[in-house]
Ligand SMILES: Cc1cc2nc3c(=O)[nH]c(=O)nc-3n(C[C@H](O)[C@H](O)[C@H](O)COP(=O)(O)OP(=O)(O)OC[C@H]3O[C@@H](n4cnc5c(N)ncnc54)[C@H](O)[C@@H]3O)c2cc1C
């Protein structure tokens with residue numbers, strides 16, 4: 001049988017939204033190809049209930065594998081086994097760090113073609129063709145697979161979640177993990193660093209990046225956010241550096257937001273950041289580099305030094321609001 | 324023990340990258356540089372060597388690329404690598420992720436490293452995936468985007484940010500680790516190191532010498548074939564303000580926000 005196999009990431013009893021998008025997309029494509037969409041879940045004691053939920057998004061069968069979760073390599077072994085059993089022609093992943101690692105490793109294992117950052121998949125002559133934006137999204141390339149299995153790793157939030165209300169059978173799959181797959185062990189998963197801040201309900205976000213220069217650079221952003229009545233958000237670069245809370249991070253391994261206003265200061269606009277905020281209604285960017293990619297998708301771009309602009313902007317906003 | 328660091332030569336950040344419409348490949352003309360993300364991998368190797376918790380005998384820089392890619396190796400050596408290996412063969416040109424990862428794994432296998440370090444992404448390819456491909460071929464445990472490495476009983480205790488927060492993972496050696504750019508602040512090479520770099524051993528290897536099967540690499544054997552480069556739907560260009568007089572700039576921003584009722 002041909003078909004599409006989708007990896008479904010879960011944590012604390014819930015599926016990742018991007019995995020649900022990938023299952024929905026897999027089901028849509030499988031219908032167009034006249035085949036089935038299957039999903040695979042790996043974890044310790046995954047319940048029937050949880051696994052079967054994927055049926056609602058269009059998976060007709062869910063492979064359940066007992067094994068360690070949160071690391072890529074055991075999943076590669078599991079997907080290899082599932083594909084050997086099911087004869088799938090495509091493996092599909094929602095965006096995210098693990099999807100990249102698993103998809104790439106699986107491609108190596110199966111000598112398969114792989115395309116990442118996929119934003120659209122179309123059916124052409126009974127085959128899937130993946131579309132990937134390249135060169136800062138200035139061009140879109142089409143990728144055709146010339147291998148038994150094609151691996152498709154999507155960009156974060158590329159696929160819409162659609163409930164079709166179907167049901168899935170759950171099939172246990174016993175997998176013998178490779179020795180190297182068990183040589184990385186999770187010591188601690190999902191540690192939250194920094195204070196727990198709520199940015200998802202904010203209509204206005206003032207986001208800061210490495211251009212702030214130092215941790216204290218966020219003080220000025222806090223003031224601007226206060227004046228605007230919004231909250232502060234951050235890039236991974238500054239979260240990794242310990243300048244701001246992980247819970248305020250936007251992007252591929254952070255949050256996805258779509259506020260009325262997203263004001264970015266000292267942020268270059270890397271793809272992994274863009275995917276988390278591009279749906280914002282109004283994007284304003286302050287960056288001293290006129291070639292910064294963020295200007296490509298800003299509604300208002302200010303080329304200048306944030307240290308000069310932000311404090312004055314805070315005063316001006318206060319004055320305007322007070323009037 | 325031996326650490327191999329994967330490095331790549333990429334177009335300089337200031338060069339505008341484009342696809343050559345006749346070949347469908349990235350136009351690799353113009354100023355070139357060592358992929359900035361790889362300098363973090365070299366620095367991580369140096370810190371492990373100097374830290375003393377592992378006894379590192381040598382750090383070897385490895386690249387796959389055309390003749391010019393030697394310059395990336397020379398830079399890597401000036402940053403501390405002891406010697407370098409250049410996998411260079413016409414047959415490898417135009418390899419996709421699958422082919423590149425396979426070829427790099429073959430040349431790495433010929434060195435039997437205890438640890439392979441690489442950067443989080445190449446500035447031109449931007450696939451974030453070479454580490455995972457290489458690791459599967461070498462049958463080594465692997466982690467990408469690592470921002471902290473500590474040695475613990477001969478294994479590596481690694482931290483990285485994944486989808487649900489920070490994960491701490493204990494990885495046994497031999498292993499393949501790709502490092503994030505927050506892991507360290509790469510050092511600048513000393514003048515002496517720059518001068519001495521060309522004198523350190525550099526070995527060039529052809530595909531056949533490291534057992535690379537010709538039908539698994541190169542443009543014609545790419546398992547994923549890119550074509551039909553199209554422009555995305557045009558988005559209305561945003562308004563740009565060059566900040567000359569900041570009071571004026573700020574006034575314009577406030578007016579812009581006010582017009583869109585964002586100051587209510
Ligand atoms: C697998 C993976 C997952 C990732 N996940 C995320 C994620 O979830 N979120 C995320 O944000 N990133 C993520 N990244 C990282 C991403 O690729 C970028 O490295 C990161 O977004 C860059 O952050 P930055 O814009 O703060 O820093 P930089 O890219 O260093 O940009 C700093 C900017 O500040 C400007 N600047 C400097 N000084 C000034 C000044 N005085 N005034 C004005 N401007 C100034 C500079 O011109 C520059 O454009 C991920 C990467 C990978 C590979």
Ligand SMILES: Nc1ncnc2c1ncn2[C@@H]1O[C@H](COP(=O)(O)O)[C@@H](O)[C@H]1O
Pocket residue numbers: 329330331358360361364385386387388423427440441442443444445446448449450451452453454
């Ligand atoms: N041709 C190459 N030669 C050596 N190392 C490479 C090559 N291509 C990619 N790499 C390494 O793999 C990392 C990730 O690249 P990528 O997966 O292309 O984003 C880079 O930072 C390099 O360390």
